Amino acid sequence: MSELEQIGQEYFQVISQQVFDVAQLDYTVFDKQIPFLDQMAAIKNSGISVFDFYKKEHIYHSNNMHNLFGYDLDKIEEIGTEYYDSRIHPEDFLSLLKNGLALIKYYFQLPSSERKNFKLQNEYRILNAEDKYIKVIEQQQVLELDTQGNLWLALSVLDISPNQEIINGITSQLVNVKTGETKQLELAKKPTDTIELSKREKQILGYVKEGLLSKEISNNLSISVHTVNTHRQNILKKLGANNSFEAVEYATKLRLA
Numbered sequence: 001m002s003e004l005e006q007i008g009q010e011y012f013q014v015i016s017q018q019v020f021d022v023a024q025l026d027y028t029v030f031d032k033q034i035p036f037l038d039q040m041a042a043i044k045n046s047g048i049s050v051f052d053f054y055k056k057e058h059i060y061h062s063n064n065m066h067n068l069f070g071y072d073l074d075k076i077e078e079i080g081t082e083y084y085d086s087r088i089h090p091e092d093f094l095s096l097l098k099n100g101l102a103l104i105k106y107y108f109q110l111p112s113s114e115r116k117n118f119k120l121q122n123e124y125r126i127l128n129a130e131d132k133y134i135k136v137i138e139q140q141q142v143l144e145l146d147t148q149g150n151l152w153l154a155l156s157v158l159d160i161s162p163n164q165e166i167i168n169g170i171t172s173q174l175v176n177v178k179t180g181e182t183k184q185l186e187l188a189k190k191p192t193d194t195i196e197l198s199k200r201e202k203q204i205l206g207y208v209k210e211g212l213l214s215k216e217i218s219n220n221l222s223i224s225v226h227t228v229n230t231h232r233q234n235i236l237k238k239l240g241a242n243n244s245f246e247a248v249e250y251a252t253k254l255r256l257a
Contacts, residue, residue: 004094011101012056017108018150020054025146030059030153033143038062040157047071047158049084050143053151057081068160069136070129089125089133095170096122103174104151106183107142112149116142117178123161124170135161141177169237197238197256204231205256209248 030050041048041062047069050060057080065071075083085093103120110118119141125133137159144153174183197205200221207217214228221228232244239256241247250256 004097007094007097007101011097011104014101014104014108015053015056015151018053019148020146020150020152021148022054024148025054025152029144034060044157044159047156049156049158051081051154051156053154054146058084059153069126069158087126089127092124092170095172096124099170099172103140106174107151112145115145115149115151117176118142119175119177120172121175122170122172123163135164137161171236197235197251201231201235201238202256204228205235205247205251208232208244209252 037048037050037060040046041064045064045068046062047065048060048062049058049065051057052059058076061071061073061076063073065076066073069087071087072083079086088096099120099122107115107118119139122138122140123135124138126136128134139157141155142151142153143155146152175181176183203221204217207220212220214225214232218225218228235241235247235251236243239247239250241250
């Protein structure tokens with residue numbers, strides 16, 4: 001069994017732990033939200049979708065998915081979740097699945113009263129209308145809990161990322177919408193024994209730890225700012241960090257810097 005199959009199987013098993021009282025699932029609550037979702041998609045010019053954890057399928061998508069991302073609306077209706085998944089870059093899809101699994105496990109540890117306080121932000125690659133990979137930013141959060149506090153409906157807001165230059169890999173963070181605090185999802189990280197930084201990357205990370213800017217680092221190492229920034233992006237990717245502060249923190253804990 002491949003790693004993707006293993007993670008996918010575990011994800012299905014974990015979300016299936018929730019036991020729903022079907023009689024208590026009032027879908028009229030969601031029906032009343034559809035006009036608002038349509039309006040939000042139009043105003044924000046974002047792709048909006050809603051996933052139902054009871055049905056284990058998407059039950060809503062905004063009609064601008066075609067214009068924004070080249071999605072085939074008929075296939076969305078016909079295939080559903082599998083069609084969304086098929087548009088994601090295979091390498092990114094595995095990481096996203098791991099993040100989704102980590103997020104669900106984290107939610108299960110929270111009191112039901114706090115489950116709407118967080119949103120997961122992912123930046124990853126999808127195929128556009130020209131079948132070329134572009135980077136998008138997706139924000140996911142709980143839209144509705146059932147009467148027992150189960151995760152019932154999840155909202156996804158999808159936008160084209162302004163960061164199209166660095167196209168490889170994904171970045172993720174869990175954000176507390178009330179405090180602004182961020183949290184790293186543990187499953188998204190690579191095992192520590194597989195992380196290796198080159199000599200140059202360690203040099204640059206050491207300078208970052210000292211508080212030097214990319215221009216200052218380039219002067220010290222007699223390399224271009226572009227080269228410094230490329231190394232910095234590689235460091236973030238290897239460590240599964242969202243920013244330089246996290247990279248220094250993780251590298252210090254792992255004794256890599």
